Structures are given as C-alpha cells and as structure tokens.
Amino acid sequence: MSSYNRPASSHYLEVCISSIGYHTEPHTVLTHFERFGTIDHYNFTSPDGRGFVFISYTNLEGVDRCMSSRPHRLDGQHLYVKRAIPYTDDNPREHIDTTRDLLIVVDSINVDEHFLKCLREYFSFYGTLYACKYCHEANFDYILVEFADYDQVDRVILDKPHYFNEKPLNIMKCTSTNKIIMNMKYASKNPDSVDINENFLKFQYNLKSTSFQKKDDSMSEIDLEKEVSRLETLLKKTTENFNVTRKQLEDDCCEQLRKLNADANRSHQLQQDLEQEYTKLLVEYKSLTRENEELNEQYLQAELENFEITSYYEQILADVTAETAQLEAEYTEKLEIVYANDTVTSASSRPTSASRTSTSLTPPTIPDEDNDENEE
Missing domain, CATH: 3.30.70.330 (RRM (RNA recognition motif) domain)
Structure with a gap:
C-alpha cells in the first residue's frame, strides 16, 4: 500500500433520514437518534417533521453508531438513513442516489x-x-x-x-x-x-427537481367561476356516488352482520349441545370407571383365592409325593427281603444228585386193587 496516500478521516457528521411515519412526532425522532450520540443540531424540511430530517452529531462516532444500528424502525415504520453527502456540480445526483x-x-x-x-x-x-x-x-x-x-x-x-x-x-x-x-x-x-x-x-x-413546484399563474374571474362551478358539480357527483357506495356498503355490512349473528347463534346452540353431550358422556365415563374398579377388585380377590387354592393343592401334592416315595421305598425293601427268603428256601429243599439217581432206579409201586376196594 505504499503507492496509496489515504486522506484523513472525513469530518462530515450529518445523517439524512426519510420515510418517517405520518403519525410520528419530531421529538420522537430526535429521542430515537439521541441514543447513538450527542446531537449538535437538526433540521426538519417540513414543519410537521414528516419530510427529510438532517441530524448533525458532535463527533464521527455518533454517525458510525447510527449507521451500524440499521435498520431503524419507529412507530412501525422502516426509516431510511444515510450519510448526508454535499451537492457537487460534477455529479448533481450523487447526494441523492444510493x-x-x-x-x-x-x-x-x-x-x-x-x-x-x-x-x-x-x-x-x-x-x-x-x-x-x-x-x-x-x-x-x-x-x-x-x-x-x-x-x-x-x-x-x-x-x-x-x-x-x-x-x-x-x-x-x-x-x-x-x-x-x-x-x-x-x-x-x-x-x-x-x-x-x-x-x-x-x-x-x-428541471426535474423543480417540476413539482407550485405555479403562480393568475386566472381570470370567468375562468375562476367556471372552475368553481366545475368543482361544485364534481363535488356533487362525487358526493352522490359516495352516498350510493356508502348505502351499498352499509347494506352489505348489515347482511354480513345478520349472517354472522345467525352463524353465532348456531355456533352457540351447537356449543350448548356439545356441552350437554360432554356432560352425559362424562357421567357415563365415571359410571364405567366405577364398574371397572369394582371388577378389578373382584378380579384381584379371585386371583388371591386362586393363589391360595393353588398353594394348598401344591402342598398336598408335595405331601402325597413324599408319602408315595416312602411307601415305594418300603415296598422295595420288603420285596428284596421276600426274594432273599425264597432263594434260601429253594436252596435247602433241593435233593442231591445221588438220591435223585437211586430214586430214579427204584421201580414204581403198583397199587393193589383189593386194597382199593376195601378202602372203598
């Protein structure tokens, strides 16, 4: 940046404000912009303060704070704020254009x-x-x-x-x-x-800047009377049209009000019906709630009884199972003793091999018929 020689800071301390609301008072504008710095002087372009307003601060910091705080809104109106630029002949619109x-x-x-x-x-x-x-x-x-x-x-x-x-x-x-x-x-x-x-x-x-200036051309009395007559006729016609339009608007408003009243009555009746229905449903709901609570109590009581019966049955089943197991053990023990006794008895009553041989060699005796008859 050695090729540049930047000038000293500008000493222009004025801001231009426009788009002020119709109902905004001048003191309200000044109070709003006093928050950003001390105001040296101000100038309203119109007596009521609704045109352009030029405010000059005592230092450049106030202007910078005012511009950095954009957008500005006052009484619901968006204000247009810019730095005031002096007029120059070389660029005649540069102080206006943005x-x-x-x-x-x-x-x-x-x-x-x-x-x-x-x-x-x-x-x-x-x-x-x-x-x-x-x-x-x-x-x-x-x-x-x-x-x-x-x-x-x-x-x-x-x-x-x-x-x-x-x-x-x-x-x-x-x-x-x-x-x-x-x-x-x-x-x-x-x-x-x-x-x-x-x-x-x-x-x-x-020419453009002065095109809105008021003309001071004089008028003759005849032209003035004609203009007054024309304006009176125009005013009369405008008044008649206004009365007709107002009558139509009043009739339309009355009709709309009647419709709105009818709709309001229907809405009120519907609201009452809904409230009655809601009350009835609320009573039924409370009744069903009580019945449900009673059924829940009965169900809990039945569950408790079922639990007690089940516990008692399980206890009996456990006792029977234990007794059955004990009886089975005793039966098994006695059965083993019986089997042991039978084994010993059969072993003692069995004949030897010699006796079986002699017995088998002995001829069988033939019974005597006479003895049989005598016996008879």
Missing part, C-alpha cells in the same frame, strides 16, 4: 493485476468487498468496485480525493446518471461540446 457500486474512471492509469489487487486491499478498509473488476462502456473504461453496503460507498465519496501513485482517482457512484455524464464527456474531445452536454444534463436535472 448504490453499493463504485465507479473509478480509467483515464491514464495502466490497469493490470497489481493495480486491481492494490484497489482491493485499499477499499477493503471500508468494509466487505464483493468484487473489483475492469469494465467497458461505450466511450470510456472504468473499474467497478462492488461493496456489501451502500454506506461503504458513501464513506468513500466523503473521503475523496483518493490517490494512486500520487495521482487523484476519478471516483464516483456507479449510477446510470454518472455513466451518461461520462459517456457524453468522452464521446467527443471538443471541450465546448463537453460543457454544452454537461450544462444540458444539469438543466434537465434542475
């Missing part, structure tokens, strides 16, 4: 990447910078610098002049008016034609 773009005319400067980089670094001091690019118009070339806020552009304009390599930069707001002026200026190299074109533009601007 834009976020800055225009730097390239006349005798060699535009390269280094130059654009230096511009970006320099103007980034004023805030967020979106773009810095080379552009071309019909009759001249320029550098377009895009900022994030219109207040940054106003600060750059107030801090003029700006220098590059100790040469002043031709800086202005990038508006259609300034582009037209520069196109006409560079369209011809004849200085006289340039002055004529600029004077023509200034005349057009002055």
